[in-house]
Amino acid sequence: xxxxxxxxxxxxxxxxLNKAGFGHWNPLVPERVAAAIAPGRHGDLPAWExxxxxxxxxxxxILKPQGPAVCGGDDQTLAPSERTILxxxxxxxxxxxxxxxSIHGIDIDAEWRSDLKWQRVQDADVKLRDARILDxxxxxxxxxxxxxxAGAQVVIGIDPTLKHVMQAWAMERCLLPxxxxxxxxxxxxxxxxxxxxxxVFSMGVLYHxxxxxxxxxxLRNHLAPGGTLILETLVITGEVDHCLCPEDRYAxxxxxxxxxxxxxxxxxxTRCGFEDVALVNSSHTTTDEQRSTxxxxxxxxxxxxxxxxxxxxxxGLPAPRRALVTARRGAS
Numbered sequence: 265x266x267x268x269x270x271x272x273x274x275x276x277x278x279x280x281l282n283k284a285g286f287g288h289w290n291p292l293v294p295e296r297v298a299a300a301i302a303p304g305r306h307g308d309l310p311a312w313e314x315x316x317x318x319x320x321x322x323x324x325x326i327l328k329p330q331g332p333a334v335c336g337g338d339d340q341t342l343a344p345s346e347r348t349i350l351x352x353x354x355x356x357x358x359x360x361x362x363x364x365x366s367i368h369g370i371d372i373d374a375e376w377r378s379d380l381k382w383q384r385v386q387d388a389d390v391k392l393r394d395a396r397i398l399d400x401x402x403x404x405x406x407x408x409x410x411x412x413x414a415g416a417q418v419v420i421g422i423d424p425t426l427k428h429v430m431q432a433w434a435m436e437r438c439l440l441p442x443x444x445x446x447x448x449x450x451x452x453x454x455x456x457x458x459x460x461x462x463x464v465f466s467m468g469v470l471y472h473x474x475x476x477x478x479x480x481x482x483l484r485n486h487l488a489p490g491g492t493l494i495l496e497t498l499v500i501t502g503e504v505d506h507c508l509c510p511e512d513r514y515a516x517x518x519x520x521x522x523x524x525x526x527x528x529x530x531x532x533x534t535r536c537g538f539e540d541v542a543l544v545n546s547s548h549t550t551t552d553e554q555r556s557t558x559x560x561x562x563x564x565x566x567x568x569x570x571x572x573x574x575x576x577x578x579x580g581l582p583a584p585r586r587a588l589v590t591a592r593r594g595a596s
Contacts, residue, residue: 268316272433274298280445284418285396289455293447300426300448312430315353319437322346325368327413327439332364332379334409336439339369350438357431359560362406367438375560377553378406381467381496384588388544390492392416395462398486399444400451401469405432408444419444422451457485459593467496471520480536487593493538498523499546499587504531508581515568515577515584526587538591549584 270276274294281289301309323346325337342350351370363374385407393415399408402421411419421444423429432446464483473479483493500508502525514520524532526546533541554565565584570576575583 266317266320268313268320268437269301269433271436272297272301284420284445286418286420286460288458292455293449293453296449296453297447300424306426308427312357312426315356316430316433316437318349318353319434322350322438324438324440327409329410329413330366332377333366333371334364334406334413334435335366336435337368342368354434355559357427357434359562360404360431361428361560362403363559365406365435367435373557373559374404374406375554375557375564380553381588382407382410384496384545385494388494388588388590390463390494390590392463396460396488397463397465398422398461400464400466400483402432402444402446402465403428405435405444405446407465407467408432408446409435409439412442412444421446422449422454424448424450424453451479451482454486457482457487459486459488459491461486462488462491463494464491465494467494470495470497471514471523474521476522476524477532477536480532480538484536484538484593489593489595491593493533493589493591493593495533495589495591496586497529497589499526499529499585500582501525501585502528504528510579510581513579514581515565515579516563517568529587529589533589533591537594537596539594541589541591544588544590546585546587549586 277294277297278290281287323341325341328335350368354372360372360374362376362378363372365372392411394417397411397416397419399421402408402423405421408419408421426448429446429448436443464487466483470476470479500523504527506525507528508523510520526543530541551565556564568577569583570578577583
């Protein structure tokens with residue numbers, strides 16, 4: 265059987281990093297990726313390897329974002345037996361959190377309508393063409409594919425959740441190159457920021473960080489002078505000194521630490537040395553944007569809201585509101 269992780273092994277990954285202009289990440293990053301997918305690292309790893317190996321036998325499609333979905337190929341490309349294999353492999357990688365995808369006519373209806381958030385990014389009018397982009401907390405790579413389709417020069421995505429990365433690697437085997445480089449790593453596993461990127465995205469990450477200020481500083485350090493941060497995070501309504509620190513869970517999530525007010529979020533960014541800090545969008549998350557589907561059949565936003573008072577979570581806290589902010593690293 266062909267090694268389904270061949271492109272992620274140290275020798276191949278070093279070559280990919282060199283080609284992308286990130287040779288200075290060698291050998292540290294390939295070694296850490298190898299450790300993340302080492303045998304025994306995760307109980308489902310053998311099954312994921314088998315799934316990716318099955319995809320390697322199928323034809324790949326051309327990336328062509330169409331409407332809300334990241335699309336590739338069409339329903340005429342595969343034989344019926346191949347379509348059956350493709351659908352089963354992709355479904356076995358459920359739950360899908362970000363989407364939608366449409367691969368050879370197989371529609372993956374993910375939990376999040378990521379195209380709605382992507383429209384807010386487009387409203388920010390950031391320059392994606394020819395940009396070198398880091399996508400922190402990239403999940404299954406949905407946004408990374410959109411960035412490439414918009415003309416980005418290089419897109420590197422990182423996410424420590426192996427299941428999400430396996431979905432990203434599955435997409436890489438379904439679509440023809442170029443592809444984003446998705447690594448199963450947290451931000452802390454990268455070499456110290458040396459100003460490598462024109463754009464850094466951090467969407468849906470900040471409130472999971474025990475030290476949000478350290479996270480913002482790390483993001484800034486990975487930006488080139490003049491580069492732009494696109495930050496999306498939970499916020500609350502309130503004044504500049506308001507911040508929510510949940511006692512336990514927030515909207516059924518355990519790992520939520522700090523949810524600032526919008527003015528406080530902007531102050532954090534300014535204190536971290538960002539310039540031209542701007543609030544692009546702030547809106548409540550709706551059950552049209554985040555919901556359970558056959559491809560993500562578990563609890564979603566509906567289950568996190570008080571059924572008698574949907575402006576509150578089941579814990580009695582303000583319902584999820586998200587802000588999209590842009591900020592620029594100065595010349596220093």
